[in-house]
Amino acid sequence: MTNEIRAIFDSIAPVYDQLNNWLSLGQHLIWKEMAIKWSGAKAGDTCIDLCCGSGDLALRLARRVGNTGQVYGVDFSPNLLATAQERSQQQYPQPAVTWVEADVLNLPFEDNQFDAATMGYGLRNVTDIPQSLREIHRVLKPGAKAAILDFHRPNNPQLRAFQQWYLDSMVVPMAENLGLKEQYAYISPSLDRFPRGDEQKELALQAGFASVTHYPIVNGMMGVLVVSKF
Numbered sequence: 001m002t003n004e005i006r007a008i009f010d011s012i013a014p015v016y017d018q019l020n021n022w023l024s025l026g027q028h029l030i031w032k033e034m035a036i037k038w039s040g041a042k043a044g045d046t047c048i049d050l051c052c053g054s055g056d057l058a059l060r061l062a063r064r065v066g067n068t069g070q071v072y073g074v075d076f077s078p079n080l081l082a083t084a085q086e087r088s089q090q091q092y093p094q095p096a097v098t099w100v101e102a103d104v105l106n107l108p109f110e111d112n113q114f115d116a117a118t119m120g121y122g123l124r125n126v127t128d129i130p131q132s133l134r135e136i137h138r139v140l141k142p143g144a145k146a147a148i149l150d151f152h153r154p155n156n157p158q159l160r161a162f163q164q165w166y167l168d169s170m171v172v173p174m175a176e177n178l179g180l181k182e183q184y185a186y187i188s189p190s191l192d193r194f195p196r197g198d199e200q201k202e203l204a205l206q207a208g209f210a211s212v213t214h215y216p217i218v219n220g221m222m223g224v225l226v227v228s229k230f
Helices: 002-024 028-039 056-065 078-089 129-139 157-177 187-193 197-206
Strands: 046-050 070-075 097-101 114-120 140-151 211-217 222-228
Touching: 028 056, 028 114, 028 140, 028 211, 028 222, 046 056, 046 129, 056 070, 056 078, 056 097, 056 114, 070 078, 078 097, 114 129, 129 140, 129 197, 129 222, 157 187, 197 211, 197 222
Parallel strands: 046 070, 046 114, 070 097, 114 140
Antiparallel strands: 140 222, 211 222
């Protein structure tokens, strides 16, 4: 299954940023800034952005930590990482980001290494959410936070119906025009499988986090899970 998911993200790499724009009604940049703020990242910190995709969140995180800090952008898709690296090279001054091809279920980092972590649109797609949370807990320093941003199924039936209509009537047809209909078809079932806010909090506590909060955004169609390691 991991190879299948990797293949999906490799194939959508050229339009990954467009996908986030479509899915978020153009609001994803605001939510990413919220996630960075909630991660507690500050100047000089060493941070990690998991499932970094084309690098947008990692590059924003790099601006937050400044030239005295360091960011690691991690993804298992080599095509997305190549896009991220290209974006990084086009920026001046060069952001302090190291791009790493790795599986977030088995991170190639030491225990207690990072001051803060972010993840955007990644937790919903991992094959083992509890293991992913345990790895985030392992690599964070004591006292550090992670902010995990993702799309959700809202509890409200009308909003759920709107979300499904938008996916079926807007996102999938746009993907079909790009020859990527099958790749985008994974979105709806991934939302159905994804744990709700309270379930995410329970999984984070089981992973060892001492403090967990889930912030619903856009009437529950988005959410940010903020976890702290003590």
